[in-house]
Amino acid sequence: MTTHFDDRGYYERVSGPVEALLSLQDVKRQVCVKHSDDDDILQRLIGTATEFLDGPSGCLGQALVRQVWRCAWSRPPCGNQKLKLPCGPVQKIESASYFDTDGNEHSIDPAKLWLLRRSSETKVFPGTGFAWPSMSDHPEALSITFTVGYGSSADVPSDIIHAAHLMVGNWYEHREPVVVGTIASELPLSAQRLIDKNHVGWVSG
Incomplete structure (x- = not known):
């Protein structure tokens, strides 16, 4: 389990993804490999x-195959304050x-918690008739587990x-030159354009 910390608290993946994004069989067909x-x-x-x-640290800023994340805030919210979740679609x-x-x-x-979904972010906030209760100054003052x-x-x-x-096809064909830290520069232009089109990003707050 990888935990990500920021000035609000932390967020971590609890489980998933439920399956691989790409199957080996499909990839082998794509790259024309039969052995x-x-x-x-x-x-x-x-x-x-x-x-x-x-995921939140991925270049798309969103979760792809279904998975469960947990987000903890060390700064207690108040009233009906809206809190940003690290990635969507929630x-x-x-x-x-x-x-x-x-x-x-x-x-x-x-x-009692409602979701406000927008193209670039998802926020959670108290629904009608409910407000954030008084909380202690605790590293996990508030914790929310959600499926994305x-x-x-x-x-x-x-x-x-x-x-x-x-991406996989390009790296497979040119696997010798590709080293850690240069993956982004090795992306084919067509893949980069598709990534740019679907990029959402994580806005802290």
């Missing part, structure tokens, strides 16, 4: 492409909890899938 000698190489390149594209809030001013942990009914992603790999937009295939 199994390079299966390990192709699997590694699939993983690299997925990591490059997927499907649902799974659970939420907070620490009160006495240091006791309580759960929040996810049905388009669904299965078949639900991911086709141009993102195509960009991933172009």
Whole structure:
């Protein structure tokens, strides 16, 4: 589990993705490989492409195949303050909890939390008749677990899938020159344009 820290708290992937973004079989068809000698190489390149594209730290700024993330705020929100989630598309809030001013942990009914979805970000905030309760100054004053992603790999937009295939194919064909730290400069222009088209990005706040 990888944990990302910022000045608000932290966020981490709890589980998923539920399946690979690209199947080995599809990639082998794309690169016209019929033997199994390079299966390990192709699997590694699939993983690299997925990591490059997927999640809050990916270049698209969004989750692709369905996965679960947890976000914790160390700065207690107040009233009906809207809080930004690290990536989308957010499907649902799974659970939420907070620490009160006495240091006791309580759960929040996810049905009381609403989502504001926009093209560049998703925010969570208290629904009608509910406000953020008083919270302690705690590293996990408020924690929210949520499901993100388009669904299965078949639900991911086709141009993102195509960009991933172009990346894997390019790296496979030119695998000797590609080294860590130069992946972005090695992207084919067609893949870069598809990535730019689908880039959302994570806006801190």
